Amino acid sequence: xxxxxxxxxxxxxxxxxxxxxxxxxxxxxxxxxxxxxxxxxxxxxxxxxxxxxxxxxxxxxxxxxxxxxxxxxxxxxxxxxxxxxxxxxxxxxxxxxxxxxxxxxxxxxxxxxxxxxxxxxxxxxxxxxxxx
Amino acid sequence: xxxxxxxxxxxxxxxxxxxxxxxxxxxxxxxxxxxxxxxxxxxxxxxxxxxxxxxxxxxxxxxxxxxxxxxxxxxxxxxxxxxxxxxxxxxxxxxxxxxxxxxxxxxxxxxxxxxxxxxxxxxxxxxxxxxxxxx
Numbered sequence: 424x425x426x427x428x429x430x431x432x433x434x435x436x437x438x439x440x441x442x443x444x445x446x447x448x449x450x451x452x453x454x455x456x457x458x459x460x461x462x463x464x465x466x467x468x469x470x471x472x473x474x475x476x477x478x479x480x481x482x483x484x485x486x487x488x489x490x491x492x493x494x495x496x497x498x499x500x501x502x503x504x505x506x507x508x509x510x511x512x513x514x515x516x517x518x519x520x521x522x523x524x525x526x527x528x529x530x531x532x533x534x535x536x537x538x539x540x541x542x543x544x545x546x547x548x549x550x551x552x553x554x555x
Numbered sequence: 556x557x558x559x560x561x562x563x564x565x566x567x568x569x570x571x572x573x574x575x576x577x578x579x580x581x582x583x584x585x586x587x588x589x590x591x592x593x594x595x596x597x598x599x600x601x602x603x604x605x606x607x608x609x610x611x612x613x614x615x616x617x618x619x620x621x622x623x624x625x626x627x628x629x630x631x632x633x634x635x636x637x638x639x640x641x642x643x644x645x646x647x648x649x650x651x652x653x654x655x656x657x658x659x660x661x662x663x664x665x666x667x668x669x670x671x672x673x674x675x676x677x678x679x680x681x682x683x684x685x686x687x688x689x690x
Contacts, residue, residue: 428588429588429625430617444672454559454560454561454633454650454651455631455632455633456591456592456650457590457595457633457634457635457648457650457651458592458595458648458650459580459592459596459650461591461592462593483561483562483630485562485631491631491632493632494632497627498615498617498628499588499589499590500591514592516591516592516593516670516673521670521672523672525671525674526674527679528680528686529675529680529681530685531682531684532682532683533684536650537655538596538658538659539660540660541594542675542676545660545661545663546661546663547662547663548664548666549667550664550665551664551665552662552664
């Protein structure tokens with residue numbers, strides 16, 4: 424299946440039958456993604472390749488040996504990886520195709536912030552709230 | 556209250572409007588792709604209530620639709636704020652705040668664009684840190 428960043432400069436392909444998707448609420452993911460949590464999944468390196476825009480990627484080392492790669496044009500994070508590990512960690516929200524599986528785990532909930540609560544008494548709207 | 560990006564190069568200060576921050580979660584396709592996350596947490600603040608404290612020269616901009624500018628840190632890729640130049644408010648990325656604004660999310664918008672593989676509800680095992688056995 425294919426995935427891409429917001430601006431479309433970077434496109435990748437990942438082959439991963441049986442993708443195990445997990446959400447992560449750790450502080451580093453919160454800050455990197457500017458979101459309550461991100462969605463991740465491991466993909467073996469030999470099942471992942473850049474199809475376009477590899478020259479547009481920029482990396483930030485968020486902890487020793489952990490590189491987070493994002494598009495230098497639009498800022499979308501695409502993968503994270505540790506050079507010594509046999510897999511990359513896909514940012515699953517950038518997929519353009521339904522992998523056919525759903526998240527199975529949610530880690531680092533101890534880092535969740537009360538002002539980013541996403542369950543409970545929150546009104547849901549298909550698009551904008553009425554009048555906006 | 557203050558906020559900052561992952562690498563700390565960019566720091567900003569924002570004052571909530573009267574009545575407090577009105578926090579919402581947006582699952583639209585652009586937020587999903589920009590943040591590489593199921594949804595983004597936003598809140599409008601008047602422009603005069605917002606200022607960059609540090610790192611403005613590291614801020615880079617992408618126009619995700621005509622007139623909608625999304626600003627991000629060019630060093631670490633954290634999305635910082637979004638804005639339409641003609642509008643009086645900026646849209647804060649609330650997940651970057653380093654202090655509790657005291658209010659809680661009240662709405663989820665663009666639920667019609669949520670994708671099934673990013674569901675945050677249902678049969679998901681939840682852990683405070685790593686799952687048992689992982690470090």
